[in-house]
Amino acid sequence: MKTYTFEQVQAHNKPNDCWIVIEGKVFDVTNFLSEHPGGKKVLAKMAGKDASKSFKMFHNDSIMQRVGLPMQIGIIGAAKDVEEKPQKDAVLSADLVSKPEAAAVAPKSLADNQVAKFGDGIPYGDPSWYQEWNSPYYNESHIKVRNTVRAWVEKEITPFCHEWSEKKEIPKSVLKSAAKIGFLAAVSGAGTDPKMAHLLPYGLPGGVDPAEFDIFSEFVCMDELARCGSGGLIWALEGGLSIGLPPVINFAKDELKNRIVPECLAGDKVISLCITEPSAGSDVANLATTAKDMGDHFLVNGEKKWITQGAFADYYTVAVRTAEDKGMGGISLLLIERTFPGVNARKMDCQGMWGSGTSYITFDDVRVPKTHLIGKLNEGFKYVMHNFNHERLSIVMQASRLSRVCIEEALKYALKRETFGQRLVDHAVLRNKFGHMIRQCEATHAWLESILFQYKTLPRETQATMLAGPIALLKAQSTQTFEYCAREAAQIFGGLAYTRGGQGEKIERLYREVRAYAIPGGSEEIMLDLGVRQAIKKCSKL
């Protein structure tokens, strides 16, 4: 890129020839002046000057990525030429920010007290092991995964989340890019199962060997994606996949599995899980969709509601009633293809999670071949339960990072915004808000890591009984923390979090997306009750 001195930039100081400098980068904004959403004059006033401070004051990071960088024509050659001093909040200064390249010098082990800094350096804005804390859970392979996913999210996801969310549609190409970096495989349950390695079309993030890829690697992937601050985007990529595909992976016959799994992990096809019905939500055992045995096929009739990714899914993993007995006994799982006559999906209009394709699906006399039965007849309830812990952990991973996003965004803003002659962070009442957000977020994260370690190390058979209760309680903990953080961050941003887009973009959206975490996968009420009932069961054995 071309290098300019500051004096050269200063010569372009008129509305019909307008250059500005932001963080050492030179921009020609002449043709952008009349399009600038903040107004022509405000930008023209900065012609020929360093506008770093004012730019930071009015924009979020993604505007630079999406709108600013295409207008960049060069860089400033010598730092002494830059007129405006960096802000006093040095923690945000570009020089101090360790970017993904820092990972190249990352140490082999995270326990040897030389952990390299990573990220924007906002305290509590990233997990502690990114900021020089030692950790027993992570190693070099997790660093590789983290760096790959962060670079992808920063470049290809975050800058566009607002646009996609408003359109209520994520381009298909994003699914493909998620597949290509190995993200879809990582969060589908196939990534952590070395037996599935031969079905992964693009390997795993960072080129990590399947033998090394563990539940912490999956956590890092999910955590990094959630940093984009859009639940709708997350679910548009994995909301159906991470719950619809595991039954196929774990219980379907090879013929079905070998066809469906690679297609879904390649981002060529989409799969959804259809359990919830208009009258049966958390109450899975009472579902009413029927599959009548017709000899060589099943005849399926019924309705499913709030089906994530359902609007654009090609496959549905559907819980149906195959036997008369009420309750959990007569439930089976069928793989139903979108092309089967009688399948219909209608997009639902929801409070948040836009673009994730939440749908109402109807099955009217759908003929489903017997080859599409997943596992054994009438054992579907067991298969559904099999993935519940994993599903809830995935929700916790997301809610945990989304709480952190609220802290990161609010702290960045509070460091620059001044009221009554002081930065927001200099007001004790706002520091108190940060204190409460941080303590809940860090507690949730630490509990999650502790449970993930059990998930990784306990035998699979004991996991269900030992971890179901704690995971349920943790889910409620994480969503209440998320709700708290979204509210407090919105208060800190004030009007900016009341309008869509702009600096409060992530916070405004997250505030609307909280319910999508607090209700599905087991509502807070059911989770708290389950956790305590499981604990009491243990008391009765004493």
Ligand code: HEM
């Ligand atoms: C490369 C340079 C710039 C680009 C690409 C850019 C782009 C944008 C965009 C896309 C918006 C609307 C999004 C939003 O609501 O946040 C905006 C708003 C705004 N911009 Fe810029 N801008 C640039 C430079 C500047 C500079 C140097 C100033 C001030 C001197 C400025 C002042 C503003 C203001 C005051 C708003 C309205 C913010 C609000 O609604 O609260 N911009 N800009």
